[in-house]
Amino acid sequence: MNVSSLAGLVGAALVGLGLYGLIVNPQPLRKILAFNLIGSGAFLVFGIVARRGAAAAFPFDPVPQAMVITGIVVAFAASALAVALILRLQEETGKVTLDPDVPSKPPVTGASNP
Amino acid sequence: MNDVLLVAAGFILLTVAAGLIRVLRGPGDFDRMMAVQLLGTGGIASLLLIASATTVAGVEDVALGLALLAAFASIAFVNSANAGDPKSSEAEDG
Amino acid sequence: MSILQVLDLGLAILVLAVAGWTIAARELFASVVGYVAYGLLLSIVWIRLYAPDVALTEAAIGSGVTGVLLVTSGARLKRAGNVEAAEPSGPSQRFLAAALAVLVAAALATVILLLPEPPPTLAPEAGQQLAATGLANPVTAVLIAYRSFDTMLEKIVLVLAVVGVWSLAPDRVWGGAPAPLGRARPEGPLLFLDQALVPLGILVGIHIFWVGADEPGGAFQGGAILAAMWMIVMISRLTEPPRVGARWLRLALVAGPAVFLAVGLAGPGMGGSFFAYPAGFAKPIILFIEAFMVLSIAATLPMLVAGPPRRSPER
Amino acid sequence: MSLALDLFTLAAIGAGAFFFFAGTVGLLRFPDSLTRLHALTKADNLGLGLVVLGLLPRSGSLLDALRLIAIWALVQLPGAATAQLIGRALSRRRAAE
Numbered sequence: 224m225n226v227s228s229l230a231g232l233v234g235a236a237l238v239g240l241g242l243y244g245l246i247v248n249p250q251p252l253r254k255i256l257a258f259n260l261i262g263s264g265a266f267l268v269f270g271i272v273a274r275r276g277a278a279a280a281f282p283f284d285p286v287p288q289a290m291v292i293t294g295i296v297v298a299f300a301a302s303a304l305a306v307a308l309i310l311r312l313q314e315e316t317g318k319v320t321l322d323p324d325v326p327s328k329p330p331v332t333g334a335s336n337p
Numbered sequence: 338m339n340d341v342l343l344v345a346a347g348f349i350l351l352t353v354a355a356g357l358i359r360v361l362r363g364p365g366d367f368d369r370m371m372a373v374q375l376l377g378t379g380g381i382a383s384l385l386l387i388a389s390a391t392t393v394a395g396v397e398d399v400a401l402g403l404a405l406l407a408a409f410a411s412i413a414f415v416n417s418a419n420a421g422d423p424k425s426s427e428a429e430d431g
Numbered sequence: 432m433s434i435l436q437v438l439d440l441g442l443a444i445l446v447l448a449v450a451g452w453t454i455a456a457r458e459l460f461a462s463v464v465g466y467v468a469y470g471l472l473l474s475i476v477w478i479r480l481y482a483p484d485v486a487l488t489e490a491a492i493g494s495g496v497t498g499v500l501l502v503t504s505g506a507r508l509k510r511a512g513n514v515e516a517a518e519p520s521g522p523s524q525r526f527l528a529a530a531l532a533v534l535v536a537a538a539l540a541t542v543i544l545l546l547p548e549p550p551p552t553l554a555p556e557a558g559q560q561l562a563a564t565g566l567a568n569p570v571t572a573v574l575i576a577y578r579s580f581d582t583m584l585e586k587i588v589l590v591l592a593v594v595g596v597w598s599l600a601p602d603r604v605w606g607g608a609p610a611p612l613g614r615a616r617p618e619g620p621l622l623f624l625d626q627a628l629v630p631l632g633i634l635v636g637i638h639i640f641w642v643g644a645d646e647p648g649g650a651f652q653g654g655a656i657l658a659a660m661w662m663i664v665m666i667s668r669l670t671e672p673p674r675v676g677a678r679w680l681r682l683a684l685v686a687g688p689a690v691f692l693a694v695g696l697a698g699p700g701m702g703g704s705f706f707a708y709p710a711g712f713a714k715p716i717i718l719f720i721e722a723f724m725v726l727s728i729a730a731t732l733p734m735l736v737a738g739p740p741r742r743s744p745e746r
Numbered sequence: 747m748s749l750a751l752d753l754f755t756l757a758a759i760g761a762g763a764f765f766f767f768a769g770t771v772g773l774l775r776f777p778d779s780l781t782r783l784h785a786l787t788k789a790d791n792l793g794l795g796l797v798v799l800g801l802l803p804r805s806g807s808l809l810d811a812l813r814l815i816a817i818w819a820l821v822q823l824p825g826a827a828t829a830q831l832i833g834r835a836l837s838r839r840r841a842a843e
Contacts, residue, residue, distance in 0.1 A: 230480055231543035233443045237450055239536025244454035246528035247520045252459055252505055256466055259497060260450055263473060263489070268543065274480045276552030282481040285569035286553040289578060291485050292570070292651055293585045295493045296728075300592035302497055303735035306504045307596040310738065313508060338752060340434050345759045347438045349766045349797070350475075354445050356770040359782075360452065360465055367779055367832050369464045371786045373471075374828065375773060378790045378821055379766050380471045382797040384478060385814070386759070389804055391435070395483050395647035397813045398639055402487045402656055403474060404817055405632050406495040408824030409659040410467045412624065413499040415831045416613055416666050417460075417506040620830040628823045635820070 227271040234271070237264030251309045251319050255302050262298045266291045339390040346386035353379030370414050377407035439479060446472045459505040463498050470494015483647035484570045487639070491655035492732070499662065500736045503612060507738075565714030567645035574649065575717045579706045583695065586688040586724065589731045593684060597675050600739035606676030607744040609737035613666040621667035632660040640725050644714065650687075650721040654728025662733050672737040674744055680730060687727030691720050751803040758800030765793035779836050783829055790825045794818055 237260055244257030269287045276284030313319045359372035381400050388396030449469040456462035470493055477486035520528070557569050557577065566572045574582045600607075613621075640653030664670050673680045694716060695706040708716050769789020776782045798818045805811040 227480065228543060229439055229443055230476060231546075232540050233446055233476070235536045235539035235543060236447055238539055239532040240447070240450050240454055242535055243528050243532035246531070247525055248454070249519050250459065252501055252508070253462060256453060256462060256501060259466070259493070260453065260469075263493060266485075266489075266493075267473075267476070268539065270477065270480045270482055270485065271543065272546070272550070273482065275546065275550035276554055277481075278552045278554040281554045281558060281569060284552045284554040285557050285573045286578070288482050288485055288570050289573035290581075291482075292488045292574065292649075293582060295485075295488050296651060297585060297588055299492050299497055299500075299732070300589050300735065303500055304592050304595045306500055307599050307738055310504060310507060311599045319508070338755075341756060342759070343434045343438055345763050345797075347434070347441060348763050349793075350438075350445070351441060352763075352767045352770045354472075356773045357449065357452075357465075357468060359773055360461065360468065363461070365779060366460050366464075367836065368782060369461055370828075370832070371773060371779075371782055373464050373468045374825070375766075375769060375786055375789060376468050377471055378794050378825070380475060381817065381821065382762065382766070382794050384475055385797065385801055385817070387438075387475070387478060389801055391479075393478055393481060393483060395642075396478060397810065397817065398642060398646065398648055399474070399478065399483045399487050399490075400817050401635055401813070401820065402639060402652060403471070403490050404820040405628075405635060405656055406490050406659060407471065408624075408628065408821075408828075409663060410495050410498055411824060411828045412621070412663055412666060412831075413502060414464065414467075415828055415835070417502045618831060618834070620827040620834075624824060624827045628820075628827075631820060631823075 227274045230267055230274075231271040234264040234267030237261070237267065240264075249320065252306070255305050255309075258305075259298060259302060262294070266294060269294075342386045342390040346383035346390070349379050349386070350383040366414070370411060373414075374407070374411050377403070377411075381407075442472065442476060442479070446476060460502060463501045463505070466501070467494050467498040470498070484568070484643075484649060484652070487647060487652040488655070491652055491659070495659060496655065496662075496732055496736065503736060504738070507610070563713060564708070564717065565644075566717065568643060568647065568649070570647075571643050571649045571717075571721075574651075575720060576708065576713065579691070579695065583688055583691040586691060586727065589727070590684060590688060593731055593734055596735060597739050600675075600741070604740045604743045606674060607740040607742040608674045609672040609734070609739065610741040611665070611668060611671055612662060612737060613668045618667070621663075622669070625664055625667050625669055629660045629663055632656060632663075636660065636725075636729075640721065643721070644718065650724040651728060654725040655732060657725065657729035658732035661729060662736060665733065665737075672733070675734075675740045676744060680734070683726050683730035684734070685727070687720075687724035690723040694720055755800045755803055758796045762793045762796030762800065765789050765796060769793060780833065783832055783836075787825065787829050791822060794821055 241257045241260030241264060244260065245254050248254055248257060269291045273284045273287035309319055353376045356372045356375045360369045363369060381403055384396060384400050384403070446469065449465055449472060453462045453465040453469060456465060470490060474486040474490040477489055557573055561569055561572055564572045564576045636653045636656035639648040639656060640650055643649030643653065665672060698705050698707040766789050769785050772785020773782050776785055795818055798814050801814060802811050805814060
């Protein structure tokens with residue numbers, strides 16, 4: 224087995240691990256972390272496509288690599304937005320889940336709108 | 338010669354990764370951080386060794402960036418790690 | 432089996448083991464520590480795939496800044512205290528989730544093993560025009576020249592993310608500053624780092640942006656390093672996150688995409704079509720765009736980590 | 747000449763790998779956080795330093811060699827500072843107990 228299919232299989236396994244964590248873990252920040260694992264698994268798959276596309280004196284195909292670079296930045300932006308939403312939800316309701324069975328509490332801090 | 342460098346890289350990576358057992362066992366946040374700091378330094382060392390053996394261009398700059406970012410992560414961790422000291426865990430203003 | 436293959440296999444097992452730990456750990460902090468270690472290992476994997484540009488981006492943004500975002504917000508959540516989360520999943524739900532995960536991973540693995548042979552590639556096309564851009568790093572050429580429209584839209588996504596985060600602020604603190612990143616009391620060693628490490632780090636960030644034209648590096652990586660340096664200074668409380676209403680901050684945030692778009696719109700006049708760079712001047716124009724992108728990234732990432740404004744602007 | 751340089755590279759990298767090994771053993775076996783910190787700082791400093799020293803003869807130009815040394819120096823600054831911060835926090839906790 225060569226390095227690119229090995230890395231691709233690692234990417235596939237990472238997507239699986241992340242998906243499991245995303246579904247099972249109740250803490251929202253941990254869900255974001257799991258989501259980032261899925262992301263990096265997908266990026267690795269892109270990485271092997273880039274490596275396999277080595278041609279014309281380049282040891283890699285630069286197009287998928289450039290897409291991974293933009294992808295990493297966008298994934299971070301999405302994580303930051305999700306974190307901000309969680310903190311705001313917690314501020315408003317005192318809980319960090321959308322599960323209706325968990326009773327919501329009055330705001331803990333005074334920072335919310337009247 | 339290149340094979341020797343790769344063996345050294347693998348050995349260093351394996352040892353510092355064994356140190357990650359501290360991340361599993363803790364007990365404190367600081368013990369976990371130390372293991373990651375060791376992994377960061379060892380990772381930079383093995384990166385340099387692998388790059389020297391397989392001739393990937395420009396890896397020194399990657400190592401330079403890694404050194405800075407590993408530092409950044411440790412500083413942020415010390416900042417939010419739980420030292421069990423009530424005075425330094427800051428009261429946030431809302 | 433050669434030594435390199437053993438090394439690759441060991442690296443793969445390590446990456447998976449650390450990834451498993453970030454999912455399995457009980458506490459958030461332990462899990463995030465694992466995630467940063469995972470990012471470091473993944474950078475080595477990227478070097479093995481001959482992708483040093485990606486290795487640097489992954490280390491900088493994928494693992495470093497994301498890890499800091501998560502520990503910082505974890506500390507904020509904890510401080511607010513008494514957080515109710517949903518119940519942990521029961522055994523049957525866990526089993527179903529595991530089955531689904533295995534199914535998805537297996538499908539993906541099959542696709543990877545059945546990838547077409549010979550592999551499709553755009554590398555020759557990218558290489559052909561490389562001389563016309565005056566760059567030697569093909570990844571930078573793809574980002575700023577061939578797929579420039581994508582990269583510009585991606586910068587706009589970053590601005591939209593900042594707008595989204597800021598819009599979560601209550602009305603009465605609009606225009607104020609986000610909560611500080613550090614503890615109340617500055618500590619000596621942190622001040623030492625501000626004086627010794629941060630100036631060096633700024634130099635390294637600019638260096639990585641500058642060599643990005645010809646070697647691994649570029650605007651994203653250099654900007655992320657500058658962002659990390661700014662955050663170190665904020666953590667040591669030598670400076671505070673700026674008011675979100677500050678004019679200089681808003682200019683810095685939009686400078687990258689605005690300059691990029693302006694150059695693109697000037698394309699029909701200079702080179703013949705939208706986003707065409709005039710022959711002979713491509714490299715200076717690309718570096719000009721990238722310089723503003725570095726500025727925007729260095730301003731955007733810390734503001735995303737700092738979160739929405741929390742202090743009223745009068746204070 | 748090149749044989750001597752190769753031997754030097756081998757010796758330095760071997761010594762560096764030994765320090766990483768020793769640091770890891772210390773991190774895993776020492777009884778409390780402060781002694782573990784002691785083990786970590788030695789491995790951090792000498793391990794990477796010796797590996798860099800061993801790679802110096804293999805670097806193509808003076809600039810590359812300087813860059814290697816800069817990497818080592820750049821790791822030392824935050825290494826020293828975080829060790830200080832961790833040590834202080836640990837001793838504060840010890841005093842509080």
